[in-house]
Each structure stands twice: as structure tokens, then as C-alpha cells.
Amino acid sequence: MKPVIRAFFQTLRLVLGPVMLLKERLTNPEGVQRDAVAQAAVDQQCQSLALYQFNTCPFCIKVRQEMRRLSLPIEKRDAQHNAVNREELLQSSGATKVPCLKITEANGQTRWLQDSNAIVAYLRERFGTSAA
Template sequence: MRMIIRYFFRTLRLVLTPFMLLSEKLSTPQAMTRSAEEQARADAASKDLALYQFSACPFCIKVRKEIARLGLNIETRDAQHDPQHRSALEAGGGRIKVPCLRIRQEDGSERWLYESDDIKAFLQQRFGQA
């Protein structure tokens, strides 16, 4: 019975993934407008950020939409299909859970922020003022 349930959900995920990704493309908001100087500062600050994510994860989609709305250039790392990123997430963050934002601090240390709402709040607080 477990096997049937597992295959049911895998099939459901395979069927829904293209629709979720298409929905993301169609509903991603326009980037906020900043002056060239403000955008350069945001780009410099976002170089210290990396988002570990799965492409079809609804919580990851929510964070990617916020990144697009804020007009940020944050590197996305596929922790589902890339074993290097997956092991880096587990080693640094302590668990394989997405979305996870890696924040490199000014002193060189790293902070790993889980939970989509916490990531969105961090990004809005740091980059939301235009």
C-alpha cells in the first residue's frame, strides 16, 4: 500500500510541476524601480546571498517571486538535482530543507535562513525601500 501511495504522489508531482512553473512565469511581478545608484547597491549587497531551492517547490516559487519583485540578482542553487549544492546545504545549514537563504556576513561567517516567510521578511526589510 505504501508503494502505491508513493507512486501516486510522484505521478501527481510530475503532472503538476509544469503547471506550477508556467504559473510562476505568468504571475511573476515586475521588478520595483530604483535609481541606478540604488540598484548598484542592491546588486552589491545581493552578491552575498544564495538561495538553495527546488524548482517546483511552492514555497521556493514564493521566494523567487519576491526576489523578482525586489529586482535582486540572487544566485539560485538547485539542491534537488545538484549533489554539490545539496551537500553544501546540509553541511552549512544542518539539514536539507528548502527554501534556504545563505547569507554571508561581513565578517565572513554564514547565516542560513529557512522558511519562506522569514526569507521574504528579511529581503523586504533589507531591500524593500525604493
């Protein structure tokens, strides 16, 4: 029974994946406009962040849309097809659950933020237009 269920969900992902990616492109939000100095500061801060994600995960799409809306150039790491990224995610955060935001603090400590709602809230608090 497990192989049948697994095959069903793999087929569902194959069919819905391209549709979800098309919807993401068609509903691409307009990014926040900052002056050059403010955007450079945001770009610098984003270098300490990395998003571990799957391309067609709806929760990852939600986070990527928020990143676009806030004009955040956060590095995206594919944890689905890239074994090195997947292993780093598993070893460091304890699970391969995505989306997962790796936050490297100024003192060198790293923390991992899971759950799309928590990531979006963190990005809005740190980079929202009132914070920029």
C-alpha cells in the first residue's frame, strides 16, 4: 500500500509542480523600492541568510514571494535535488523540513528558523519598510 500512496503523491507533484511555479511567476509581487544606500545595507544583511527550500513546495513559494515583496536577495539553496544542501540542513537543523532559514549572527553563531509563517514574520520584522 505504501508504494501506491508514494506513487500517487509523486504523480501529483509532477502534475501540480509546474502549475504552482507558473502561478508563482504570474503573481510575482512588486518589490519594495528603497534608495540605493538603504538597499545596499539590506543586501549586506542578506548575505548572512540562506533559505533551504524545495522549488515546488507551497510554503517555500510563500517565503520566496515575501522575499520578492521585500526586495531581499537571500541565497536560495535547493534541499530537494542537492545532496550537500540536504545533508547540511539535516545535520544542522535536525530535519529536512523546508522552508528553513539559516541565520548567521554577527558573532558567528547560527540559528535555524523553520516554518513559513515564522520566516515571513522574521523577514517582515527585520526588513519591513518601517525597518528599512
